[in-house]
Amino acid sequence: MMNIWGSEFILIPKAKILLAKALYFWFWLLILLPAGLWAQESRLLFLPAEPNFEHLIGDPREAQSYLSAQLDKAQFDGSIAAIIEFLQWKPGDNTRWGWGIETDSFIQLESPGYGPYSLETLDYFLIFPERVSDLYLGTYLSESSGDLSNRLEFLHDSSQLGDGFFGKEQGIIYTRSSLRFTSSFQPSDRFRLYAGTGYYIQNLYGQPSFFFHLGTELYTASFGAPFGTMGRGYFTYDLQANQDVIGVLNQNFELGFQWKWKKDTHQAIRFALVYYNGNSPYGQFYFQKDDHWAFSLYFDP
């Protein structure tokens, strides 16, 4: 048994102080906040099943879990995401407020073809070494009222070269933090328009810069599926422009099918044909052109 409080104990670094502050904040939030908010018609939900701000399904960097196979390259993408909305507050004036954290791990595999799967027997199989992975972690505050919804995020992201490419490329330090604001307008359940802007307040790999973001989601009429579930077709277009790569527009198109248990839930499974054109969304290849088609399967929270 080691002595954790003895000589091995390392002075508390900044992250531990941040964690302590977060716990302190949570303690007082727990003690003080609900008492005032339960009054009258106000309603406070803790850990609701679905986030207040419906995520942007056409944005390839939104927190959503998916599997994707590129159709013109031997590359495969995957993402595992979690959105944890701590609190959702309905003050009784038709607005709704949400606060939570979001995290997402993106990974890209690139197969060079067959390789020695077993170093002892020299059996050869298709191999899928990791090319790159990106990690996102952030917190958000959201508000919605009628057709409009807004989200303010503080997001940290970092990118790591995959160990399958250690012998081919030298990884760079890529880590950024940004503040971003997104507004969404959804006048009907068939149409959504959104736009946003942000600023990288910390950017080790370049100068702090602005970025801009807009997109749309179009849906067909819903039709009934077995067991009372529903399905509909959809199309999305997402456009992002970053100040530090002037002249480059990152565009993402999706044409697919969405399946839901019931109409009024966010949770869905989607299949889509995807076309992406712009610079790579992965930080390690931020300045490299990326133009690909893909077939993707999404799981929306």
Added chain:
Amino acid sequence: MPAISSLGLLPALRHYLKFLVPCVGPGLKVSGSVGLLMLLLLPSTVKADEEWIFLPPSPLFQPLIDDPREPSTSLIVHTNENRYEGAAGATAEFFRYLPPDQTKWAIGLFGSSDILFTQMGDNFPIKASDWYIGLFFSESYGAFASRIEYEHQSAHLGDSLQGIQVPIIYNGENVNLTESFQPWEDIRFAVQIEKWTSGLPEGKKFSTSIEGELYSPGIDIDGTFMRGYAAANLRWKDEAGGALDQNFEVGVQWKFKKEETRDLRVAFVYYNGNSQFGQLYLNHDEHMGIGIYFDP
């Protein structure tokens, strides 16, 4: 894989499928079998005394809260070393079937990403990361719950060790069965056996674990539910010549409602065994930490 970007879309698609089929063949067989089974089992009409739930927000089989590799979202700060662990986990239960005999059945996918990182100034370089993805089938009846998973794991070295350490191949697929027994709401026992069907390093064929969870009586805080808990998870693996991994937690669980499964936990953690991260599986790891967990 030859360059196929210049072939044109249809030839490229044919080439791609020729390339893809052998590598995802086993996966396609499994998902195809499951799909066929679903089509055969799903009745054309729903009887009045049975219920189907699609995409429920929480899984039927509740994760083992003290198993470090269950899919959940967490952050653990090691208190005796400058290390951190983070995880993002997701479970997508496709549907749940509640027949009139009081059993419950469910099927779905899960995935998780675990990373180990340290801190250097304002940077948090990554030492290792593990990825899991799989298919599960679960059943529950009264105090008993069962889950069978087909799981793929791969482990990667963090790029902060590029040029310092050579990555190994650590990956594979396993089938695991977990049985849970919860006679009262304050206590739960579980046992798991896991058989590796393929993967490296060779010699990694089997593991088994037991878990116990003990909860205190709950208290009401403005309508929310809070209780203390203690949990222990012991896992024996045949890799690395045989290793016993022990994980202990003492903490607080907080829920919006008592009957909900989603929760937030803060716990003091003690781990002793070989590293959970595949790239470091030969290294001994003993640490204490403070963790915050978000269970689905």
